[in-house]
Amino acid sequence: MTNDKSMLPIGTVLNGRYIIRGHLSSGGFGKTYLAVCRPQNTKVAIKEFFMTSANFRDADGVSVSTNRNYTQQFCEQIVKFRKEYERLRLISNVHVVNVYDCFEENGTAYYVMDFVEGTNLEEYLKKRNAPYTEIAVYNYLKQILDGLKAIHSKDLLHLDLKPANIMKTPNGYVKLIDLGASKDYIGGVGATMFTGVALTERYAPPEQVDGSFDKLGPWSDFYALGATLYRLLTNRVVPTYTSLYEDHTRDKHIALPMPNVSDKTKLLIVWLMNTDRTRRPQSVDDILQWLRNPPAQDQEVTIQDPEVTINVPGEEKRPQQPPTPQPRPTPRPTSQPPTPVSQNDKFSLLGCFYMIIMIVIGYIVGTIIIKALL
Known part of the structure; x- marks a missing residue:
């Protein structure tokens, strides 16, 4: 109250x-x-x-x-x-x-x-004074994504997603509340019909903080989703987007330290919280597809630098998927079999014989000429 x-x-x-x-x-x-x-x-x-x-x-x-x-x-x-x-x-x-x-x-x-009876996830976190388990967070994530998909399907954005706006009901469901910040969204245009822009620092993406209304979209809610997952899994204060931008490490481990969190989940959060909105998932289906095909846990994790983009002229820009682990390359043999020599490169025995005869004849003729001069 x-x-x-x-x-x-x-x-x-x-x-x-x-x-x-x-x-x-x-x-x-x-x-x-x-x-x-x-x-x-x-x-x-x-x-x-x-x-x-x-x-x-x-x-x-x-x-x-x-x-x-x-x-x-x-x-x-x-x-x-x-x-x-x-x-x-x-x-x-x-x-x-x-x-x-x-x-x-x-x-x-x-x-x-x-009125949703229950306690929000932020209050639960404070009472626990310890991070949630990944199993619990993934259970919440699936429900949150279902709710966001329903909101986005009506061309609306939530724009204030955070643990305090996710209620856990007595029957175990989670429910998104406080839609007062929600906005109409038109694809290719951005958010419209603004009755003010309410936001929560550290959960709001750069385009929302900057007031770039034309750049808001479902991806804006996904940044807040990533911040929410980070908060629940670490019990740490969510970093500012400037801290993320200034962290040039490939996995953003300086701005987003996540001890005891699996590589798979780290990849997901880094993807969701990319400071470049075009490199976040563009729809709930993008996230669901990735969750259905998570990276193998026994493979080496290689995270691409989210600040590097290669644009191919004439190719449609697609939402970047979170980088997946790549297997170690199979080392090539250090020794290679000898390269076959062409027949043209071989010396002919007959050619050698002719060369010897020419040398002998030249020697004899030279000797005769020298004696004649003397």
């Missing part, structure tokens, strides 16, 4: 049936509440659109007003907020929180989500 004083007061009734029972989180572009829905008193989570830089509460503590310098921008964003909700409500997946209601009230807009 948060102590943000700009949150709605406990007991506030929204849309005539949602009663605020608690404050869950607050960010630069929205606030999230725990509420109950009458008459069944079902627990729900409600996201309120609230721009910290533009909005403030009126004296009643409920109504939202907008700084006059941001009035037009705020009105435009309300419309986009509703459009994004229309996309979010189409997602039906057991690993993604369900969004099912949207309304305007108090000078702003709200949408309603299922």
